[in-house]
Structure formats: structure tokens, C-alpha cells
Amino acid sequence: MASSVLQAGVPSEETIEKEAPTPVVEEHLPVPAPYRLGPLKIPNYYSATAQVFIAGFVNFLAVGMFLVLTSLGGAGQLNATTADNANTILYVLFAVVSIIAGPIVNAMGPRITLSLGALGYALYGASFWSYNQDFNSGFVLFGGAACGVGAALLWASSGQIMTSYPTESDKSIHITLFYMLSYLGAVVGGIIPVAQNNNNTAAASVNTGTYVATTVLMIVSVFVPFALASPDKIIRSDGTRVVVRPAESLPRELRNMVYSLKKDPMFLLFLPFGTAALFYAPFQANDFNGYFFNVRTRAVNGLLYAIAEFIGCSTIALLDWKIVPRRTRAICGWLMVLLMVLIVNICGYFPTTNSFRGVPYTPPMDISSPMAAKYMTLYFFYGFQDGVFQAFAFWIIGVLSNDPYILATYSGLYKTFAAVGAAISFGMDAGGVDYMRMWGSDFAILMFGCLCLGPLVFIRVKDTSMDTPAPAVEAADEVKEV
Template identity: 35%
Template sequence: MVAFVCFMCPGMFNALGGLGGGGKTDPTLADNMNTALYSAFAVFGFFGGTFVNKLGVKWTLAFGGVGYCIYAISLLVSVHASVAGFNLFAGTWLGICAGLLWTAQGTIMISYPNENQKGRYFAWFWGIFNMGAVIGSLIPLGQNIHVTSNSTVSDGTYIAFIILMFIGAVLALLLCNASDIIRPDGTRVILMKSPSWQSELIGLYETIKFEPFVILLFPMFFSSNWFYVYQQNSINGAHFDTRTKALNSLLYYLAQIVAAVIWGYCLDIEGVRRSVRAKAALGVLFVLTMVIWGGGYAYEKGYTRDTVNPKLNPSFVPTDWKTDGYVGVMFLYIFYGLYDAAWQATVYWFMGALSNSGRRSANYVGFYKGIQSAGAAVVNNLDARKLSYKKEFISNWVLLSISLVVAAPVIFLKIRDHVAIEDDLAGTDETIADVLPQGHPEKEGTV
């Protein structure tokens, strides 16, 4: 259910963003909106756990979904009038809403499943969620199938996104609250009790105090949304005509679905110890970073901002799917989609492997979404300032590579084959009685 909410809201948002510039020819407006969005997201991502635990999952998700509708509405209005103030408000408001929605989603995804199911939970979620981006990419593809110039998408495209995003916000109201969830083995999901701003701040501090090594994952968090701007604006939005941008976006998110399923299930292979799987995942991800981004460097050298700008280079013709050589860059873009799913799955799985506690998981996710969004705010601002494509590319490759090296001590020293309940509850206000099933011998007589 949470995946389908994300299918309708952030999934459609990704489809819109995948066209480059929010569907507009010039990405500057979308860059400025997204800078405001991710700046607000960075703050509310840290405190999203308070709202999730206080309001409940369904109300937090529903409220979060509304922000996506307003964002799409502002882009539609901007096609016909200059409404910069409304656009910046919509970006900021979506940042607040998205911070709450993604904290609720992340907390559920890494605290609901048992230890041996966390990879496949991600696979199912990421597949359904990205199917939203796939369906969303079909909308502009169908409506702009004959548009062989690089132009803004039609009004009907924006209207379709607005309607679907609103449906997603309403769908969230059909969910039950996390406190009512009982796993098949009878155990309950651990939730933080009576949260407040103060207790949330203390919780963030206690999370660092309990596991200071988690700080070494922060560069992976920071990098996890950094590459979207380069891929969507500097490749797809800059170099292709409207219908090919839509096709590229469709293939990108289809690749994510395939990769999420394969990667998620590989992370849960029961015949291999979890500590070994963690090391293997880190190693494979490093190899993919070198290979895929190495191929990306070969492509990036072929153009600059000036050569793909029709005002500066009147002879520039956007690449169409019928253009010679398109197949090569098409596969590069597909592999970028595969890489994105593998990166996100690995980060979530690493966090889930560190703890089974819902409270601590909410804090991990808060750090993840907050730091991730800070990175996205920075790179959107750099793109709005017209940083060269070469520098954007180098920043991606360097950040991703270094972050894997920095994370290595966490993977090698802190991810164990099993996290004991006693260790999970250390430093929290929960007791073993909160997590044992009814009728368990150790639960009897426990307050």
C-alpha cells in the first residue's frame, strides 16, 4: 500500500523530473524550485519521525501526497504566466511534505520485515514505486510522440500528473497505523512512545551515540540524490528531443524495477551470511561505479552546455531515437537507472542491517533523507548557476567512489549476522516485553 502511494506521488514526480527541467525546455526554474524543495526536505527529513509516530502512517503519507499536487500545478501555471513566487512556495511546501512522506515510507520498509526479508521488501517497494515513473513516462511519450524538437510538454501532461498525484494522497488514507501491525511470528513493530521535538533531537543524538560508525555512511546518504540532476538535466534534458526524453525516462525507470528485484533478492540470499553479503554488496557497487560512470565519461566528453544550446549553437539538432548512435547512449541511460536502484537498495539494506528497532530505524531514515536532500539542494543550485557538464560529471564520480571507501569500516566492522533484541533496545525506552509475541514465556509477568 505504501508503495502504491509512492507510485502515484513521488513516482509521478520522478517521471516529470526525468524529462529534464520538470518538462520545460529551460531547467533553471525547476532547479530553483528543487533547491527550495530539497532545502526544506533536508530540515524536515530529520524531524519526520516525530510526525510519523505522532500522527500515524496514513495521515503523514496523505499530507505528504498533497505537496506533490501543488508542485505540478505550479509548473502548469508557469507555462502560461510568470509566477516565480508561487513556484518557490510550491517547491518549499513539497520539501516539507516529502520529508514527512519519505520518513514514513522508510521507517516502514526497514522496520516491518524480519531480518531475512529486508532486501525483498525493498525490491517490492522499489519496483512498484518506479512503475509509477514508468506509467508517468508513458503519458508525455504518448502526448508528444510526434514532437521531434526540444520543447515544453503539453498542458495535458501536467494535468494528468496532477490528477494521479491527488489520487495517491487519498489512497494513503486506506492504510492502517503502524502500531496495529503484528508480524507473522507474533512480534510487534517497535515504535517510539510519546514523541516530541525534544525527544526526537535526543533520539538523533542517541542514535549517533549508540552507533557512531553510522556517520561513515553519511557520504553515501549525501551522494544518493546527487546524480539525478546530471542524468536528468545534463543528459536527458539537454541532448534529446521531447519524445526521446520521454522514452529515455521510461527505460530508466524500467531498468530500476529490474535492478531492484534482482538486487533486493540477492541481498537476502539465505545461504550466505549477512556479514558476507554486506561486503559483497559494497564490492560490487564499487565495480559498477567504475564501469558505468567510466562509460558515462566517454559520452560526456562529446558535448558542452554551449554546444547543446540553440541560442549559442543554431546548428544544434536534438538527438532523436532515429538518430545514428542513439542505441549506445540509450544503454548508458538504462545502466544509470540500474545503478540508481542498486545504490538506493544497498543504502536502505545497510541501515536495516544495523538495527531492527522502529525508533532507531526512524532516526537512521531521518539522517538519510535529511543529508540526501541537503546534497540534492546543493547540486540543483549548482546546475541553476550553469556549472559545466564536465564538472557536474566529475563531482558525481568522485563523490560516489569516495563515499563507498568511507563506508567500508561500517560494513566490515559493524554489520553482523544477527542483531540481538537486547542490543536493539539499548538506549531506548522499550523493553523486551514490547517486542515478544503474546504468550512468550519471557513476556509473562513483564511490565
């Protein structure tokens, strides 16, 4: 896929160099002072922390509720086929639109693209609300398509914000903040199906109230992005301004994307890792949680999965431990991800030997069943793996550059390949591939992606992405009182 992107309509090398984006010139300004509310310090509105928080809150409402539905298995339906078909469409469009999502963000800005992205998630939630009432599968397929386009826009814009707004010395804490908010949304949202399906011990669909609550929260997320400040008004903690180039035509933006890849071809080693980032989703949600458990236990598992994601992504904050060189931190993080993938997925082999496509697990496992604790613990660590994997991926993207333009491009390409992997995997699941092969393909692609990432980490990651270190700037003396 990468080759087709690079070959289709690519201008000559001389043209690319001539039309390369103008280099960013950093300006140093007084650091915005925090607001004070009694003994509390609240980040200034124009700080990277405040802006990442707002973007993360969009994910809290939109992506968090989406994760609630997917973690239930089949989006909460007894038969996962409709959800699989919708998710296949979702991730195909996610992949296609993500190719141009970075240029779209650069041209339209993060506020509009985040809002449009959240709208796609809201339509996805509404489609399952409708399906639970009248089994309108056409609306579900449309919801999947809308969510695919929306997800591409949402992740390219939020990826740009969380990787380019902070300084390179505190990127991991901001990426962690962003992902913690996303997964906190799944935790809070996960309480909804647990409470509403507590007495449902059958192998059935969740009740309509679950879809009503998640959809309403997704709709709210459409309006939150308009609270974001203009990117050119953001001042980082070292006094540098986030420099955003003027919007250009889409063809020019696409040529600039090609330039970014030609300038740093080692980024291609990241793409197999990106492909693995969502490949395991249907196996974990549908073929494990949706297969072995009844409704109320699936709901509890979904909540535990979200808590595990929250804990997992928080470990990436350790990668800002400044007494250790950044390259060393990157290597340690890569080894942690590699070992985690190896251990968790080998453990997943054993229950898979007891699952058979087309043969229901009877009776479905309840939270009170003797074997439930072991299987639920494994599902918890599947969630932990996901939290670490997703946050580490964006941290690696963030250490490759400080340029918002390049980082929007990298974020879009990452989600392109992640969506390709998910589309293939959901297609396999909808096509009835047996569970052992689903597990084997997950494990193989995860390990291949991790091994491909190794050379990028060892060779490409440096202790700084800046040509010259930025001088420290003291915070402004004036403190605004609230």
C-alpha cells in the same frame, strides 16, 4: 552538518542515558493467516507485506509521477533554470525538515505524515501544470518548497514502515517491493509523456496533458495513506508485534535522536553514501537527457530510465538469500554497488566531452539518429545505478536495527544528507557549472560515499540485529475467505 546536529542543544551524556527510549520488548503472537481468493493467497491486512504494499502504492502515485517529471530534464521544460531553482529550494527544505522528520513520524504516526508528504508532491506537479500555461515561476518555487517539506515526511514514514515492519530475515524483499512499486509508478507514468509527445521532434517543452495526468495521480496519493493500519496492530511473519512507543514531545524526540547516534556512531560513515544518493540527479536528467535529445526521445529515455530503476532495485531481493550469512551478503552488495558506480560513470565521461554549457546540441538527437542507441543505453544504465543505489541504502539501514524508532531516525538522517547533496548539485547546475565539472563532482562524490560505506559494512553489519533470536511461530490455522 552532522557535527552541528550533534552540538546544537545537546544535553549531557548522563541526561541522554537517563532519557533514552525504553527498550523494545517483543511479544509473540499467532501469525496472521493470508486471505484466499481461489488459488491465490493475499497477504493479511495486518501483515508487514500488506502495509509495505500500501506505503509503496503511495510512492507509486506520488514519487513515481515526480520521477516522470524529473527524468524528462528540467521537469519537461526547454529551459531547466526554473526547475533547477525550484529543486534547489526543494532539496534545501528536504534536508532541513528531514533532520526532525523521524521524530515527527514517531509523534504523529505514518498515516498523517505520509498524507502530508504526498500533498507536497501534488503541489509540485500542479505548479508545473500552471507554469506550462502562464509561466508563473513563483508558484513553481512554492511547489518546490512544498515538495521539499512533503518529501521529508514521506520518506521518513515510508522508511520506517519498510525497514521496521518486516523481520530482519526478509527486509530486502520488502524494501524491493516498496521500491519496485515506486519505480513501477514511474514506468506507468512514463508512458504518458511518450504517448502525448510522440510527434514532438523539437527541442521544446512537453505538452500540458502530461502535467494534468501526473498531477491528478499525485492528488490521489494524498488519500491512500489512510488505508494503513495502526502500527501497533501489525504482526510480523515470526509472530512478533511491531512495538511503537507513545508519542513524546518534539524536544524529547530530538534528544532521543541524539541518543541513537551516540549509541551507534558508526552510522556516521553511512552519511557520505547518503549524500551521494541524489547528487547525480541534475546531471543525468538536465545535462545529459535534457541536453542531447529532443522532446519525444527525452520522454522515451524517461520511460527507459524508470524501467531500469525497477530492474535495478529488484536485484536487492537477492540479499535475502538465507543460505549465505547476512554479513557476507552485505559485503557482496557493497562490492556490486562500488563496481557499478565505477563502470557506469566512467562510461559517462565520453559523451560529456561532447557537451558544452550554453552551446545547444544541434540538431537535438532523435530516437532515429545513428548515435542515439549508444547514448540511450547509457541513460538506461544511469537508471539501473539509481535503482540499485537507493534500495541498497535502505537495506543497509534496515540491517542496523529492528527498532521502528531508531529506523525512522536513520531514514530521516539519510534523506537529510541526500537532500543536501541534491541541493548543492541543483544549485551548481542552475549556476552554470560546466558539464565536465558536473560529471566529475558526481563521480567523485559517488566513489567517496561508496568507500566510506565499506568500513561500516565490514565492521558494523552482523548476521543478526537481535539480542536473542525470536522463536518461530506457526501461522494461524484459520484462513479467512474472500
